[in-house]
Amino acid sequence: MARRLTPLVLAAGLLIGASALAAPAPEFTLSNAAGQAVSLTQLRGKVVYLDFWASWCGPCRQSFPWMNEMLGKYQAQGLEIVAVNLDTSRADAEKFLEKNPAAFSVVFDPTATLPPQYGVKGMPTSYLIDASGEIILQHSGFNASHRESLEASIQQALESAR
Numbered sequence: 001m002a003r004r005l006t007p008l009v010l011a012a013g014l015l016i017g018a019s020a021l022a023a024p025a026p027e028f029t030l031s032n033a034a035g036q037a038v039s040l041t042q043l044r045g046k047v048v049y050l051d052f053w054a055s056w057c058g059p060c061r062q063s064f065p066w067m068n069e070m071l072g073k074y075q076a077q078g079l080e081i082v083a084v085n086l087d088t089s090r091a092d093a094e095k096f097l098e099k100n101p102a103a104f105s106v107v108f109d110p111t112a113t114l115p116p117q118y119g120v121k122g123m124p125t126s127y128l129i130d131a132s133g134e135i136i137l138q139h140s141g142f143n144a145s146h147r148e149s150l151e152a153s154i155q156q157a158l159e160s161a162r
Contacts, residue, residue: 022136025050025129026117030084030107033094038107040133043080047157048129051083052115055096057123063142064100070154071104077158078131081105086112086123128153131161 025048029039040048051067053060064083071081081104087093088110097106109115118127121140128137128150137153139146 022134025127025133025135026114028114028117030109030114032105032107038082038105040129043082044133045131045161046078046080047074047131047154047161049079049081049126049154050118050129051081051124051126052086052118052120053083053124054086055092056087059142060096060124061100062144063124063126064102066142066147066150068101068103070151074154074158078161079154079158082107084109084114086110086115126150128157130157 025040027040029037029041032038040050049067049070051063053063067081067083071079083102083104083106085093085106085108087096087108090108090110093106093108114120115125118125119138124140124142126139126142127135128139130136136157139150
């Protein structure tokens with residue numbers, strides 16, 4: 001499902017499936033459940049897996065355990081995971097998180113101001129951002145068949161950051 005995009009296709013904004021991008025990641029500052037600000041700027045120098053999700057998203061129930069596993073395996077090497085919740089109701093997100101706990105940062109964007117900046121088309125959509133703040137991979141959806149290729153992309157980004 002990985003697609004490499006030419007600059008012309010990238011410029012047209014056709015972000016479908018998993019794509020290699022190499023474009024600057026839009027900056028953001030959003031609050032977590034404790035009200036603390038989390039920003040992309042404060043994560044500069046780390047590889048960031050940025051995931052957009054909602055409580056009604058079926059594949060998100062599969063991606064959360066995988067993201068917990070990836071953080072456990074690679075955080076010491078410089079991986080950070082930030083999951084951006086897009087529910088308009090915080091209670092819906094909290095119910096989801098009770099059943100699907102997150103070891104990674106969860107921030108809330110109830111007015112969905114960030115998805116248009118990233119070109120999010122569906123849930124979940126994730127972006128791998130390198131240590132310099134460039135989006136190097138975009139991936140839509142999630143299932144067991146995606147795990148291996150996404151982990152390989154994370155490993156490669158961490159290697160490049162050394």
